[in-house]
Amino acid sequence: MAKIRPKIHFLCSACGDDFPKWYGQCPSCKEWGSLSEYKISHKKNGRKLETRESRSLASILAQEPGTRISTGLKEADRVLGGGLLSGSLLLLGGSPGVGKSTLALHICAGIDRKAFYVSAEESEEQVGLRARRLNVNSEHLHLSGENELDGIISHIERICPDLVIIDSIQTIMNSGLDSLPGSPSQLRDCGQRFLEVSKQKGVIIMIIGHVTKEGIIAGPKMLEHMVDTVLYMEGDDRYDHRILRSAKNRFGATHEVGIFSMNEEGLKEVINPSEMFLAERSKEIPGTCIYPSLEGTRPILVEVQALVSNANFGTPQRNVNGFDFRRLSMLMAVLEKRMGIVMGTKDVFVNLVGGLRVDDPAADLSILCAAASSAMDKAIDENIVLLGEVGLTGEVRSVSRLEYRLTEAKTLGFKEAIVPKGSFNERIKKIGLKIHSVRSVNNAFKILF
Numbered sequence: 001m002a003k004i005r006p007k008i009h010f011l012c013s014a015c016g017d018d019f020p021k022w023y024g025q026c027p028s029c030k031e032w033g034s035l036s037e038y039k040i041s042h043k044k045n046g047r048k049l050e051t052r053e054s055r056s057l058a059s060i061l062a063q064e065p066g067t068r069i070s071t072g073l074k075e076a077d078r079v080l081g082g083g084l085l086s087g088s089l090l091l092l093g094g095s096p097g098v099g100k101s102t103l104a105l106h107i108c109a110g111i112d113r114k115a116f117y118v119s120a121e122e123s124e125e126q127v128g129l130r131a132r133r134l135n136v137n138s139e140h141l142h143l144s145g146e147n148e149l150d151g152i153i154s155h156i157e158r159i160c161p162d163l164v165i166i167d168s169i170q171t172i173m174n175s176g177l178d179s180l181p182g183s184p185s186q187l188r189d190c191g192q193r194f195l196e197v198s199k200q201k202g203v204i205i206m207i208i209g210h211v212t213k214e215g216i217i218a219g220p221k222m223l224e225h226m227v228d229t230v231l232y233m234e235g236d237d238r239y240d241h242r243i244l245r246s247a248k249n250r251f252g253a254t255h256e257v258g259i260f261s262m263n264e265e266g267l268k269e270v271i272n273p274s275e276m277f278l279a280e281r282s283k284e285i286p287g288t289c290i291y292p293s294l295e296g297t298r299p300i301l302v303e304v305q306a307l308v309s310n311a312n313f314g315t316p317q318r319n320v321n322g323f324d325f326r327r328l329s330m331l332m333a334v335l336e337k338r339m340g341i342v343m344g345t346k347d348v349f350v351n352l353v354g355g356l357r358v359d360d361p362a363a364d365l366s367i368l369c370a371a372a373s374s375a376m377d378k379a380i381d382e383n384i385v386l387l388g389e390v391g392l393t394g395e396v397r398s399v400s401r402l403e404y405r406l407t408e409a410k411t412l413g414f415k416e417a418i419v420p421k422g423s424f425n426e427r428i429k430k431i432g433l434k435i436h437s438v439r440s441v442n443n444a445f446k447i448l449f
């Protein structure tokens, strides 16, 4: 009898689409050189074909909704939208050494239910060492160094945990596939199987994934489409704090952040992040001001620093940490054209202190004023906070949730605020800050300098 040869397909590592032949450029996502070969084996991997009945919406609504399980960390619960939802599949990404395994271990200890930690990346002893350092001693936690997909699933069936941690998906393999762990076909297949297990058994599966140089989770984007929630852990070697963000959440709002500080005993929640970000604040020095940022539903005050100096080389430099580079160039153009401050021959450096990244245009006014303050060598009053989106004509546009931001500023002892006229209302007046509502950058400058 003729031997059945495995069928060869080509899988895109960027979008996860597959094709019967090879292309230099992926026809779906137009990425170059992302297609790699994978073999579809004819071996059946012993799975029974299960058909699922359809149900009426009314019968589903009559049922109790899935329960939320607290992770024991308030910061993590907030990012998840109130806790882990049973039967959900999560993906946690982050750069090497940022603390993904640490967070996962804290969650295992915190949920106070049966958890199963698959540490394919480290031996059980190494995880044990970390658990000792973090002071985690949970009877409900099972560990395994298994890296074979079917092996892991049979462990899950035997242990019946409420939470499974897969550390990391790049080291798990399905031996039925003819490719290495971490390859697009393995990631796709393993992700699909974990999805089936989580939905069928109602177990929460948290997959840890490595990130690429660009900071996105390595592997097909499809992995992100498959899961219910995508979390990213960010941090900087220079700082102790770590920020947990949700990039996608089917059961909660995105853009919430959780803030932790990392030390020898692991991750600790930061209850008042504004205090932490303003701890080493420079006062009465030209080039700094305070911006009341809003991360999700949570206000965080950050110090904006700018340094404007004469450019020594032909092309002036623009450098920014924590804010969009192109937006900074636009703000510098507004400063030059509308306010007459020459920026074309100046180097401009802007930093949001503490490593926070802000993509809200409400930060425009504070960045613009910090740069102007440095250029004119005039300090901004230390008791003032400022915010507003700046338009191309130099107008200051309204921002969202002004009340929350200003209440936080009041709590931290600030006295005045420069806000867009469009966002001003009666409730703002009652906060107890002296409010200057402005229509343009020009108005704001008259108050500040």
Ligand SMILES: Nc1ncnc2c1ncn2[C@@H]1O[C@H](COP(=O)(O)OP(=O)(O)OP(=O)(O)O)[C@@H](O)[C@H]1O
Residues within 6 Å of the ligand: 094, 095, 096, 097, 098, 099, 100, 101, 102, 103, 121, 133, 262, 263, 264, 265
């Ligand atoms: N004794 C210690 N004292 C303080 N901090 C420590 C100590 N040991 C480890 N850490 C911190 O823990 C971090 C490693 O955490 P963890 O192993 O959870 O990261 P990870 O994201 O899982 O890394 P990987 O990508 O390698 O899996 C280190 O970068 C360091 O900041």
Ligand SMILES: [Mg+2]
Residues within 6 Å of the ligand: 100, 101, 102, 121, 167
């Ligand atoms: Mg790890």
